[in-house]
Amino acid sequence: MYAWYGQDNFAIWFVPPVRKQDHTRARTKKEKAEVFADHLERTFQPNEEKSMDSPRRIEETQIKEIPPVTPKEILNVIKVNIHPKKAPGFDLITGKILKQLPKKAIVKLTYLYNAAFRLQYAPSYRKAAEVIMIPKPGKPATEVTSYRPISLLPVLSKLHEKLLLKRLKPVLDEKRIIPTHQFGFRNDHSTIYQIHRITTFI
Numbered sequence: 001m002y003a004w005y006g007q008d009n010f011a012i013w014f015v016p017p018v019r020k021q022d023h024t025r026a027r028t029k030k031e032k033a034e035v036f037a038d039h040l041e042r043t044f045q046p047n048e049e050k051s052m053d054s055p056r057r058i059e060e061t062q063i064k065e066i067p068p069v070t071p072k073e074i075l076n077v078i079k080v081n082i083h084p085k086k087a088p089g090f091d092l093i094t095g096k097i098l099k100q101l102p103k104k105a106i107v108k109l110t111y112l113y114n115a116a117f118r119l120q121y122a123p124s125y126r127k128a129a130e131v132i133m134i135p136k137p138g139k140p141a142t143e144v145t146s147y148r149p150i151s152l153l154p155v156l157s158k159l160h161e162k163l164l165l166k167r168l169k170p171v172l173d174e175k176r177i178i179p180t181h182q183f184g185f186r187n188d189h190s191t192i193y194q195i196h197r198i199t200t201f202i
Helices: 029-042 072-082 093-100 103-117 154-173 191-201
Strands: 129-135 149-154
Touching: 029 129, 029 149, 072 093, 072 103, 072 154, 093 154, 103 154
Parallel strands: none
Antiparallel strands: 129 149
């Protein structure tokens, strides 16, 4: 994991000196960013997969071709699903900028997204998040554990994901790739059904 500490990163700029593991203080922006990066790397480790079901592995169902997008579809997703006031990612492109793009720019985006779908490839920079550390209320500002991270992704990456999700969901549902006990971020899977499932299981 790496730390980014650009001059415009207000989250690092206004953080007071933070205690390191050796009990010294991180005072510069670079030192603070490295302390937070080390803390997040220790905290967020992958969990072991413990499934109650036996879903099919996604490798068994190769998607041969992803249907292309149209400029009209991109315009509709931007209008409905992209919030104009949300904070931008590292590229500083906001939802408001997307909503004001001319037709030629939308056509260029269509070419780019269709090329990504055709090649089944997504540039790695689109998953580069700017991590902002938000202080928790009532916690000492000098402790690294007193901050909550939020990740700001590029809005063009969010648009790409929304277009791709629309094409993947029917395949995932049809082939039952997602385990039945996975309820988060799924349609028709409210907490009430999860409670019924757990009660029945018990």
